[in-house]
Each structure stands twice: as structure tokens, then as C-alpha cells.
Amino acid sequence: MQKLKSEIERVLKGSPGDYTELRLEEEQALKIEYKKESLEDLSFSEDRGGIVRTLIDGGWGITTFNSLKELESKVEQAAEIGRTAAGAREEKISLADAEQARDEVDVTMDEDFRTVDLQEKKELIESYNEEMLHFDDQVESTVSRYQESLRSLTYANSEGSYLKQEIPDVTLMLAAVARAGERNIQRAHDSVGEGGGFEVVRGKKGMAREVAERAVNLLSAEPVEGGKYTVILDPKLAGVFIHEAFGHLCEADHIYENDKLKEMMYLGREFGNPDLNVVDDGYIPGYRGNLPYDDEGVKRAKTYLIREGKLSGFLHSRETAAKMEAEPTGNARAISYRHEPIVRMTNTYIESGEASFESLLEGVDKGIYACEAFGGQTQLEQFTFSAAFAYMIEDGEIGDMVRDVVLTGNIFQTLKNVDRIGDDLEIHGSAGGCGKGGQFPLPVTTGAPHVRIKNVTIGGE
Amino acid sequence: MKLLDFGLEEAEEAEVYQIKAQATPVKFSSGELDSAKSVETRGQALRLVSEGRLGYATATTDGDRETERDKELVQKALEASRFGDRAPFQFPAPQAMEQIRTRDRELVDLSPAELIEMGEELIGSLEEFDPDLQVDVNLSKSLSQVRIANSNGLDLEEERTSLGITLSVQQVRGEDIFSFYLSSSGKELDWVEPSALLEQALTRLRWAEKTTQVGRGPNSVLFTPQGSLVLLFPLLSGFNGKNVYLGSSPLEGRLNEQVLDSRFNLVDDGRVEGAGGSCSFDDEGIPTRRKEIFSAGVLKNFLYDLRTSALCSAEPTGNGFKGGMLGDDGFRSLPSTGPSNLIIEGGERSFEGLLAEIESGILVDGVLGLGQGNPSSGQFSNNVSVAYKVENGEIVGRIKNTMIAGNVYELLEDGLIGLGGEAEWVGGSLKVPPIAVDGVNVVGEG
Numbered sequence: 001m002q003k004l005k006s007e008i009e010r011v012l013k014g015s016p017g018d019y020t021e022l023r024l025e026e027e028q029a030l031k032i033e034y035k036k037e038s039l040e041d042l043s044f045s046e047d048r049g050g051i052v053r054t055l056i057d058g059g060w061g062i063t064t065f066n067s068l069k070e071l072e073s074k075v076e077q078a079a080e081i082g083r084t085a086a087g088a089r090e091e092k093i094s095l096a097d098a099e100q101a102r103d104e105v106d107v108t109m110d111e112d113f114r115t116v117d118l119q120e121k122k123e124l125i126e127s128y129n130e131e132m133l134h135f136d137d138q139v140e141s142t143v144s145r146y147q148e149s150l151r152s153l154t155y156a157n158s159e160g161s162y163l164k165q166e167i168p169d170v171t172l173m174l175a176a177v178a179r180a181g182e183r184n185i186q187r188a189h190d191s192v193g194e195g196g197g198f199e200v201v202r203g204k205k206g207m208a209r210e211v212a213e214r215a216v217n218l219l220s221a222e223p224v225e226g227g228k229y230t231v232i233l234d235p236k237l238a239g240v241f242i243h244e245a246f247g248h249l250c251e252a253d254h255i256y257e258n259d260k261l262k263e264m265m266y267l268g269r270e271f272g273n274p275d276l277n278v279v280d281d282g283y284i285p286g287y288r289g290n291l292p293y294d295d296e297g298v299k300r301a302k303t304y305l306i307r308e309g310k311l312s313g314f315l316h317s318r319e320t321a322a323k324m325e326a327e328p329t330g331n332a333r334a335i336s337y338r339h340e341p342i343v344r345m346t347n348t349y350i351e352s353g354e355a356s357f358e359s360l361l362e363g364v365d366k367g368i369y370a371c372e373a374f375g376g377q378t379q380l381e382q383f384t385f386s387a388a389f390a391y392m393i394e395d396g397e398i399g400d401m402v403r404d405v406v407l408t409g410n411i412f413q414t415l416k417n418v419d420r421i422g423d424d425l426e427i428h429g430s431a432g433g434c435g436k437g438g439q440f441p442l443p444v445t446t447g448a449p450h451v452r453i454k455n456v457t458i459g460g461e
Numbered sequence: 462m463k464l465l466d467f468g469l470e471e472a473e474e475a476e477v478y479q480i481k482a483q484a485t486p487v488k489f490s491s492g493e494l495d496s497a498k499s500v501e502t503r504g505q506a507l508r509l510v511s512e513g514r515l516g517y518a519t520a521t522t523d524g525d526r527e528t529e530r531d532k533e534l535v536q537k538a539l540e541a542s543r544f545g546d547r548a549p550f551q552f553p554a555p556q557a558m559e560q561i562r563t564r565d566r567e568l569v570d571l572s573p574a575e576l577i578e579m580g581e582e583l584i585g586s587l588e589e590f591d592p593d594l595q596v597d598v599n600l601s602k603s604l605s606q607v608r609i610a611n612s613n614g615l616d617l618e619e620e621r622t623s624l625g626i627t628l629s630v631q632q633v634r635g636e637d638i639f640s641f642y643l644s645s646s647g648k649e650l651d652w653v654e655p656s657a658l659l660e661q662a663l664t665r666l667r668w669a670e671k672t673t674q675v676g677r678g679p680n681s682v683l684f685t686p687q688g689s690l691v692l693l694f695p696l697l698s699g700f701n702g703k704n705v706y707l708g709s710s711p712l713e714g715r716l717n718e719q720v721l722d723s724r725f726n727l728v729d730d731g732r733v734e735g736a737g738g739s740c741s742f743d744d745e746g747i748p749t750r751r752k753e754i755f756s757a758g759v760l761k762n763f764l765y766d767l768r769t770s771a772l773c774s775a776e777p778t779g780n781g782f783k784g785g786m787l788g789d790d791g792f793r794s795l796p797s798t799g800p801s802n803l804i805i806e807g808g809e810r811s812f813e814g815l816l817a818e819i820e821s822g823i824l825v826d827g828v829l830g831l832g833q834g835n836p837s838s839g840q841f842s843n844n845v846s847v848a849y850k851v852e853n854g855e856i857v858g859r860i861k862n863t864m865i866a867g868n869v870y871e872l873l874e875d876g877l878i879g880l881g882g883e884a885e886w887v888g889g890s891l892k893v894p895p896i897a898v899d900g901v902n903v904v905g906e907g
Contacts, residue, residue: 036707038772039546043517044537045793060496066503066521077499081573085487085497088577122544140708177709177837183870185709185837223840226677226864226904257491258595260633338500338790377830380631380638382861384829384844406833408844408864412636438599459842459864459904 005162011071012158016079017054019095021157023295024050024068025337029149032122034129036141042122049337052078058092059085064338096321096328100160101297107166109197113148116198121146124201128208132176135212138219140179146201147171161297169288169443170194171431172201174208178215186218186403188388191431193288193443214389221401224390224458230367231407231456232360235426237387239446240373242278243348245383245411250305252320253343269311272415277351278306280315282330284347288429289443295341300330317343335439342437349447353421360420360452367393368458370405384408406459414453422450462610464507464531471539472511474612476552478744479505480792482605487576489598492584497573504792507538516542519793550771552611558748560741562734564620565649569604576600583655587630590663595631609746617746623737624653625889630662639669639859641827641847646889652735665826665847673850673858675905681822681878682865682901683815683851686885686893688825691843693893695836695869700754702765703798706773709837711870712760721758722877724808728753729764731779731801737889738802742779745796749779766798807894808880815881815897817854823903824849824856825865839870863905876900
């Protein structure tokens, strides 16, 4: 190990670049996946590789590789391609200052998944799958997917930072498809994901039952009628909403070279009511993808994106921070050594307000209680996301289940229409992840209390 | 092959997939070059059958002869096989196959500087049209060598080149943001035309000069080739053999029945030379071929990988692909059913002719959240991202904050107005004409 460290330091010292960094990674992973009654995938994978990124003459040159031999030649290769890149740029790239980081972060798991027998793992996942399959005759098929991985990251840069970080990742995704007749096919799913050990996936029979039950219930739910509604989002859906619709807009790499967008996204701009606070909290140990340092070796920070309704911060890499004369926030992340770090979120949530769930329902004559997310996408200010299931609200009471609820809108208008914020913040890590710039899935968490939004457009027939 | 031999020392049957790839992506954002990159991928996947049970393991490799790591991989796959399912299939034996052209010398020789130049030209022309546009461009070329060998004597190798360009354009006027995304990819340099992308981008910007609103109600919708993905996406999950096996396809049990309008023809063809999804054989060594999926609206075939075909007592169709969405590191995933190149045949009508027929409706070129709604049932429900209002056959302006919803099976069975004659390649592996349908539910702001 010491030998590798001195080799890395020697190679970085010899780099012709003005700034050079090296990231080496080793990942051991296991996947167990049932589809219907069969074990479709039980596989091990090992992934070893590295990336060199160098800033030379104001341009980035990057090289990624699986062979860890001759690191020196990788640095030279990155420098060569970086010179070509620099020649094509008018403005030279620079980096904001960052503190030198030297640290070692070991993995912690309550129940180390490396010590659990494969047979036990397989049988547990199988039992969840059986639970769903046998819940009801209308359950046509299921997917039960368990994934564990342990990543060891070594990061070093030419400014003297040297970090070793280890992180576990455990996810469980359960999905059921129920069917009645030719075209009434309904899906339900739920998942958990944490930076933890095998304990994360134990005791999930209840979750399996709920998923199967929901898929069956959706068969008899009516499709929602399109139109405008007052909508209450549950914490899971509200969390996805704030991540998708607002969080991405605060990623400085969208803004820093875009003057028009800068005019729109100015600090202090009023986005919501004074009780609205939105945070990206870089390091909460135990959550998915949570490490003390980002992939540029910068300490992760807690950043308020909205404070008391007003835009109060952006998420930065060292490059965007330099350009916007801000401090790096520790949000430069890469899904693996195959990619350079780009500006990403971490744990993004709406802080708790003061309203009880009952008071959110008050005064809603005709509305929708929308729960959990099936997916979402944004294109700058436009967003769309779909609820996994939902209920009508009539005269302040929760009524029948409805399906196919897709919400859409413009974030500038929608955040202002958030008129009540619940007191029940929940932060959730799912089995999926965030996608951006060809990098998917990045482990993140999202969170919120229940929130009520007026005048939301819902698609449907 | 050494790994195969090691595998067969311990197991009855084995299959090895190896990839060695070199890619060069360059990335521009807001008109400026962000970075240039070299990406090397070396990896292998071992699938074996031991005591009748399947095991699977993958690893990246150093590129050298690595006896130790090869043996470790065999042990991992064996461990997995202790709990694996009974193998319902056998690895394929070699069969007569014509290799198609998948490697373009000109593309191999393309330098990072030349890629950068292609990007600069594209950006330059767009900024000439409107200097305030924000233009992001990604270009990537790659060369990969794939080898598949198994214990039934199959040993195939192919070199494949590819070039991909993605273009995203953003136009900000006041608080209004108009943005769209176009892409092109192929296995040959001539296949990918930056000038065609530019023309498509300029057309969209011209259509969007004015903005307007639509109200609500059922409507005629003309989908551009790019917009037709809204209709194609739910169909895709319907004719995927895996979903048929899982019972989540509404097309189950409907082979040789009239499912869609008789003007609708769709094929899967992995042998279109130059196209992005083309290769001589799939990731299990089964030769690719041309298959009708819908012929005159009649359902003709489902797509299958090896395992799914065995579970369905059908023949594999050369559609067993590893995680294509993941790029070159997709070697880690098990092969699963997926399309190669999908081609919807063009119809009789011109785009203008279809447009002229729409008295009141919209033209849809892109949506947010493709796959939202309930694709298994054929249901889509999307917010439009690039769409225009059509009145009396004329495009009158761009619309936004508008939801469209409908059921693909119903629309293509009863609501088809017509298909345009000019099928276009979208993103390299889909060839689609403009499609006009009646009966889409539209909820707008007006």
C-alpha cells in the first residue's frame, strides 16, 4: 500500500499539467434477482480501474483505464489530449482553492454483508419474492432485486491531497405486476437503499406484502381525470420533486456559463413562501453514497439552496466555484472511475414546517393525495413526475385510490404554490439513483415532509 | 481461450464474453469545449453450467494473461452456480453466418482534434443563427473488439466502430426557456451527418419563433419521427419476449392476430450496415436477422434472448444484448432481450400532407419523462417538451406546460390518420416516419 502511495505521489509530481488528479477504484459487487418464480441473476462482479484528469494550459484532458500498470503513461496520455482540448478553448479553465485533504475513511456496517452466507441471502430475497407472488392470484409477475457493493476509492491530486475512502451500498427493490384481462396491467414497487450492511434488507416481508397489495388494488383504481388540482405530496414524492424540479436547477454547471440562466437564478430571488427551506446536506453517515469528501477531494458541505423562500446557494465543483466566485461545496461526484466528477446532489430535502397532516387536508374540496414516485424528469424550469399511486381528496377527506397520476408544471410557478409544509420530514434512499450527463445511477437520497401545492396540472384522459 | 478452458475444468458448459474497447469522447457546454477524454475498457464475463445450474461472474481485466484472476473468476461463477437456477437452454453451436460490415476505417482514424472540429462547426452554425443560443454538444467515437466463445465450439469475434453526436440547444427569452435535444449515431462516419442535425435544429427553432397555448380536449396529434418515440416506447415493452414471459405484455397470445391498423409495419433488423444497432451476432453469439414484428398490423414475432426463448419454447431471435444503455461497461450485465434496429415503414403521405390535414391539433417532437404513464398497458402520459400548435394545417407557434395522454394500442388500431413517407433515423437505431393520430387527450393552459 505504501508502495502504491509513493508511486502515485511520484507520478503526480511528474505530471506536465498545472493540476492533476488520480482516482483509483475497486468494487466488489453481488446481485441476486428473481423474476417471477425464477432466479434470473445471481452474479458476482469485480471492477477495478482508474482515471487521470489533468488541467493543462487551461483545458481538461482525461483518461480512464482498467490496467493499473504504467500510471505514468496514463498521465502523459491525459496531458496530450488536454493540450488538444486547451487549444480549442478561448477562456482558460481555473479552479477555486480547496484545502488539502489527507484522510482515511473505513467502512462501517452493523452486519457486514461479506460475512453473511450466500445461501442465507438468496433465501431471504426468495422469501420476499414468494410473499409477493402468492399474495393474490392476480399477481402475474414480480421482480425482487438485491444488490450489494463495496467500493474502495483512492484519490490523490498534485496539490498534496491523498484520500482513502471505503463505502458499502446495499439496495433492495421489490416490484409486482398485477393483471386483470388483456390491457389492465398494473405495477407497484418499493425499495430501500443505504450505505450500510445486510441489516438494511432484513425484515422486509411487510414491504413485499404492501407492494403486492398495491399492484392488486391499482387494478380496480380509476385513472385520474386530467385537470388542475390541489395536490398533497407524500414525503417520498415531495423529495423526488424537490430533487428533480429544483435541485438540478441549482447545480452550478448549468448556470456558470449561461448568462441568460444566471439572470433567472440570482441569489435572493423569491422562489417560495418564507416557510420554505431546501437543503443539500453533503454528508450524513449511513445514507447512500455518503462520504466525507467528494471526488475532487473537497470536504462535503451542507448548502441551503432555499432559505426562507429565497434562493440562497448553488452546488459547486472547484471549476464552477472559480467561475462564479464562490466556495466549492463538495458536490463534484462521479459514478465511477469511468467518469470525471460533475456537479451532483447528495442528500437533498425540504426542511420540516409546522403543519400536521390533518391540517394539510383542511379546506381541500377536490384534490389529490399523491404518493411515491415512479419517475421524474426535468428540462430546466419544466418538470414532470409520476406518482406510484394516489387517492382523491374530497371535502378534506381521503377517498378512493386513483392511478396514472402524472404531475407537471413550471418550477417558478409551482414552488410559489406550495402553501403548506408538514412537520414530518423523512429522508429516503431508494434502489435507483440520479442520472445526469451520461452518469447513471448515482446514489442519492431525497427527502421532505408532506407538502401541499395548489393548482397543479395533472395529465390524463 | 484460456478462461474457457479453466471454466471447463470445473463445469460442464461455459461461455466467455470479452470486450476490449477504446473510446474518445469530447464534450462542449455552452459552446465551449469542456474536456477531451480517452476511455479504455477491458472486461470479461463468464457464464457456466455446473451440475445443471447456471452461474455468472464478471471482472475487468488488466489486458495481460492473468491466470490468477481468471481462476478467481471461475471460482466466483462456480459459487454463484451452487444456488443458480437450472439452465433451461444450451449455449449455441456455431452456425453459418455472414458477417456484416461493422468497422469503418475512416472512423478509426478520426482524431480528437477532428471530433472537436466537428463540434465547433455545429456550434458555429447555430450561433450564427442566434448568438444567444446555449449549445451543448457531445461527440464520441469508439472502437471495440468483442469475442464470444463457448463450450459448444462457438468462437466469434467482431470489431465494431461507432460515432455518436448529441446536441442540446437552449433558447432563453425572458422567463421562457425552450430547449431540445437531438442525436445521431452509427457505425460509419458517413452515417452520422452533423449537417442533418443542424438542419433539424434550425427547423425547430424556426417553428418556435412564436409561442401560443392550447386548451383541453381530444385532439389530432402529428408526431415527428423523434416525437414518435412516445408511441414506440410502450410498444417496445409489448413485443419484448421477456415481458411476454412475465405476463406483463398485452400482446401475449396474440401472434398472427390483427392488432394494429393495417398500414402499420414494424421490423427489427440488426443487419442494416452502418446503423447504430447493427452487428453480425448478438451478445450470446446468435446471428442477428431481420424480423417482422407487425406486418400490415398483424403481430408476427416477439423478440427473444437465449434464456427467455427457452422459457417460452421459442427460438432465440438474435436479440440477446448486454446492458446497452451502460455503454462499454455493459459487459457486466447478463444478456437480456432488446431490439437491434427498429424500423417503422414509411407510409404514403408527405409530412406536409399530414400536417395539412390537421384542422386543430398539435405537432409533438419531444416529451419529458418518456415511459411515464403505464407503458405495460400501452398507456402514455407526458408533458410535452417540444410541441407546436397546429391550426388549419399550419404551425402557429410553440406550446408548453401541456400534457398529452392516450393508449398506444388504441391509437394505432382505431386512431391512425396516416404515416409519413419520409422515415428518418432517430438516434442511430430507430427509423421512424411522422405519424398522425386522432384521439390523444391534451390538457393545456389555454
